[in-house]
Amino acid sequence: MKIHHELARDDRRAPLALAIGFFDGFHLGHREIVRRCRRIARLGWSVGVLTFSNHPATFLRPGSEPRLIVPLEERVNRLAAAGVDELFLVPFDGAIAPLTPDEFVHGVLLRRLGVCALVVGENFRFGARRAGDVQYLRETLVPRGIAVEGVATVSVEGERASSTRIRREIGMGNLELVDAMLGRPYALRGRVCLGEGRGHALGWPTANVEIAERIAVPKDGVYEGYARVDGREYRCLLSIGTKPTFAPEARKATLEAWLVDFQGSVYGREIELSRLRFLRDQVRFESIEALLDQMEEDAKAVRFPTAF
Numbered sequence: 646m647k648i649h650h651e652l653a654r655d656d657r658r659a660p661l662a663l664a665i666g667f668f669d670g671f672h673l674g675h676r677e678i679v680r681r682c683r684r685i686a687r688l689g690w691s692v693g694v695l696t697f698s699n700h701p702a703t704f705l706r707p708g709s710e711p712r713l714i715v716p717l718e719e720r721v722n723r724l725a726a727a728g729v730d731e732l733f734l735v736p737f738d739g740a741i742a743p744l745t746p747d748e749f750v751h752g753v754l755l756r757r758l759g760v761c762a763l764v765v766g767e768n769f770r771f772g773a774r775r776a777g778d779v780q781y782l783r784e785t786l787v788p789r790g791i792a793v794e795g796v797a798t799v800s801v802e803g804e805r806a807s808s809t810r811i812r813r814e815i816g817m818g819n820l821e822l823v824d825a826m827l828g829r830p831y832a833l834r835g836r837v838c839l840g841e842g843r844g845h846a847l848g849w850p851t852a853n854v855e856i857a858e859r860i861a862v863p864k865d866g867v868y869e870g871y872a873r874v875d876g877r878e879y880r881c882l883l884s885i886g887t888k889p890t891f892a893p894e895a896r897k898a899t900l901e902a903w904l905v906d907f908q909g910s911v912y913g914r915e916i917e918l919s920r921l922r923f924l925r926d927q928v929r930f931e932s933i934e935a936l937l938d939q940m941e942e943d944a945k946a947v948r949f950p951t952a953f
Contacts, residue, residue: 646725646730647731647732648734651735653757654758657759659690660689660759660762661731661761662687662692663693663763663764664681664692664695664763664764664765665769666678666696669715670714670827671715671720671723672714673801673828674796679692679728679729685792685794691730693758694729696724696732697734698735698736704736704739711808713860713861743773746772746776750786762792763791763792763794768798779793801826815831815862815863816861818864830919832918833854834856834916835855835900836913836914836915836916837855837912838854838855839853851884851901853900854900854901863921865885867882867883867884867924867943868923869883869922869946870883870921872902872904874917880905881902881903881947884903886899905944905948
């Protein structure tokens with residue numbers, strides 16, 4: 646996949662079918678948009694995606710932007726795996742935000758990119774004050790012989806699958822529903838960093854996982870799931886929270902994973918946590934003994950696993 650960091654396309658030998666969107670999480674609805682773009686592209690055409698390196702809210706409403714479902718690198722990789730030939734990856738900034746629908750269509754899509762077909766979600770809005778929509782695109786581009794397709798939303802359990810809904814369900818710990826909307830297991834990825842060593846001292850060595858900033862994280866609690874390290878998968882428990890037993894005044898949540906039957910050190914290595922299911926809320930225990938008893942109880946979920 647060729648990545649363009651500006652809205653320009655010098656080599657136009659292959660006509661361009663273009664999909665537009667932010668594609669955070671690359672859920673079922675996003676996958677359908679890219680699939681339809683590949684379908685609308687004729688033999689010899691290039692399939693492209695126009696997306697932004699930052700969420701538009703970071704420029705339009707700084708401080709109110711949502712946490713992301715996946716880091717930028719994963720979003721790019723998933724678009725490449727879906728068969729995208731060209732990715733136009735640009736910042737959403739003062740060069741983009743003020744464009745009227747007419748300026749975006751004529752100045753960017755037609756003049757700079759030479760689009761020959763366009764695919765977006767049926768609720769797609771664009772341009773300053775979100776003044777442009779699919780109807781405007783059809784009225785403007787179809788008379789020029791440029792196909793425009795507005796892809797219907799995909800529903801999961803009776804409600805539209807959207808990045809906003811996925812973030813909400815992640816925050817509520819409803820990760821089975823999140824998996825269904827993504828069409829794959831939701832995962833947290835990060836690097837194992839040095840912690841306080843308390844788990845090791847208690848006989849339950851844990852990996853302290855440091856994830857990228859501004860990534861959506863499930864609500865505080867204990868989860869069962871799977872951890873992947875160096876290509877091998879282990880059953881695991883994941884604790885998300887502020888360690889209420891040891892640091893009741895703490896405000897920053899940490900992620901600590903205990904891996905079944907793992908021997909060795911994982912410091913500095915990448916770890917992936919997936920197929921997570923909520924077990925219980927975080928609890929402040931009155932004694933270390935009570936905490937250890939609960940940890941033994943929690944471990945039963947991963948030592949004697951049931952099929953997901």
